[in-house]
Amino acid sequence: MENFLTAFLLASLVSVISFRFGFLTFSAAAAAFVFGIIIFGLGGLQFSIPLLLFFFSSSLLSKLRYARNKEVETYFEKTGARDYKQVIANGLIPSLIVCLGSVYNDGIYFLVYCVSIASVCADTWGTEIGTLRKAVTYNILNFKRIEQGMSGGISVIGTFGSLIGAAIISFSSLFWAGFNINIFLSIVIAGFGAGIIDSILGASLQIQYKCNECGKTVEKEKHCGVSTQSEKGFYFFTNDVVNLICSISGALILIVIYNLFL
Numbered sequence: 001m002e003n004f005l006t007a008f009l010l011a012s013l014v015s016v017i018s019f020r021f022g023f024l025t026f027s028a029a030a031a032a033f034v035f036g037i038i039i040f041g042l043g044g045l046q047f048s049i050p051l052l053l054f055f056f057s058s059s060l061l062s063k064l065r066y067a068r069n070k071e072v073e074t075y076f077e078k079t080g081a082r083d084y085k086q087v088i089a090n091g092l093i094p095s096l097i098v099c100l101g102s103v104y105n106d107g108i109y110f111l112v113y114c115v116s117i118a119s120v121c122a123d124t125w126g127t128e129i130g131t132l133r134k135a136v137t138y139n140i141l142n143f144k145r146i147e148q149g150m151s152g153g154i155s156v157i158g159t160f161g162s163l164i165g166a167a168i169i170s171f172s173s174l175f176w177a178g179f180n181i182n183i184f185l186s187i188v189i190a191g192f193g194a195g196i197i198d199s200i201l202g203a204s205l206q207i208q209y210k211c212n213e214c215g216k217t218v219e220k221e222k223h224c225g226v227s228t229q230s231e232k233g234f235y236f237f238t239n240d241v242v243n244l245i246c247s248i249s250g251a252l253i254l255i256v257i258y259n260l261f262l
């Protein structure tokens with residue numbers, strides 16, 4: 001009971017701050033509040049730290065990138081404050097894992113949980129650090145040069161950012177993972193791998209549109225003030241769906257590594 005009172009207060013605090021500073025829209029803050037209660041309440045400090053680290057570091061990186069490289073923003077499906085669908089895409093899998101972990105009480109759930117967050121953190125840090133300044137960007141599937149900010153694009157700096165994003169989440173789990181270097185590396189590899197899968201899906205199945213006005217390929221249904229035309233990918237395969245698959249694939253990679261090597 002005491003846990004849930006603390007969780008309620010912490011989730012309220014995070015939601016209010018996020019809304020106040022423009023990290024989240026109102027509906028997104030409400031969704032974050034629900035996930036916050038579940039994760040802080042059932043998972044305690046151990047599960048809260050990786051989530052808070054991911055959330056606040058990514059939000060600050062987005063703000064920083066927006067201030068330095070606004071142009072890239074015109075390609076993204078989502079801009080400015082994150083909406084509730086983005087919160088669900090990033091928070092659903094970790095929340096489900098916390099629930100399972102509280103029922104089955106096995107240490108593997110914490111590791112899988114950390115990877116589900118390390119995966120979306122790798123993806124987010126890859127995007128934010130990769131677009132912090134102008135950088136040569138390639139399509140991950142055919143290595144042709146593409147515009148920075150397009151789905152499925154990778155750059156040297158972004159790939160490095162993605163690796164660091166997975167590593168900081170893994171680092172935050174070290175204390176509870178018994179300072180085990182193999183576990184640390186497994187979480188980094190699984191999270192980074194999921195980030196790669198995210199980019200591959202972004203380059204292949206994710207819906208992309210073409211702007212009839214400026215001719216650019218974008219994630220948005222509107223660009224330059226006019227409706228865009230779908231160019232490739234599946235309509236339901238939005239950036240949110242890709243992120244959801246990203247956290248699931250990270251969890252699966254870790255389960256494979258755990259069973260084979262740990």
Ligand SMILES: [Zn+2]
Nearest residue numbers: 211214223224
């Ligand atoms: Zn346009």
